[in-house]
Amino acid sequence: MAASDEIIILKEVKYKDNDKILHCFSRKRGKIQIMAKNSRKTNSRNLSLTQTLSHISADLYRGKGMYSLSDGEVLNSFYSLKNDYEGFVYSSYVLEILNHVLQENENYSKIFDMTVKLFTMLSESVENIEVLVAAYEIKLVSILGYKPWLDSCISCGSEEGKYAFSIPEGGLVCGDCREKGKNYAYMNKGDVDCLKILLMSKFEDLGKVDVCSKKILKLAGLYFRYHIGKNNFKSLKLLGGNGNV
């Protein structure tokens, strides 16, 4: 029996003469692989269904060890993102992230919906792309269990004094609790507020936000990559270094 699901295609791998194996993010099933038979034939109706980045609804059959695609519908191909250099690089970065953090047989509906929202916003306008991607990083790392502590000193709870942010400790550290030899990012109140905005605001409300300094956008990316345990992303190398995310 076919089971329906929503899917984002993370990666296409050619298989035999006419087939593809799709590495996918399934809304109900987490990271899965799908065999798309005959999807490389030029007249295939599966051709448009099986492209990287596409958000599709799919009817899946479970074969031996792998799902196969029996039918489906493209919900959004995010075509404009594939044809804009920055849009392409940052959306490739998000696909690489998902490929790294997702596990099989887990329900990630919250992360799925957030990813569709991000791609939809980016495909409509790539304005403010660095703010949106930094917000995605901070929201995602929080869902994964590493929500940054931004209300007081993470060590003693003090709400006084000048803060610095510790990436490994995951939050603000006051002057009394800072240790020599450790790295901190020094923060003013505006910097802390900016991190809170990235964490709490809906993507729709971040499309025009320009209060975030480059320093904070960069910190969001460093924090994210430290806690997911991966710093080496092919897509970010295209930006030269790690860009601002």
Ligand SMILES: [Zn+2]
């Ligand atoms: Zn303290």
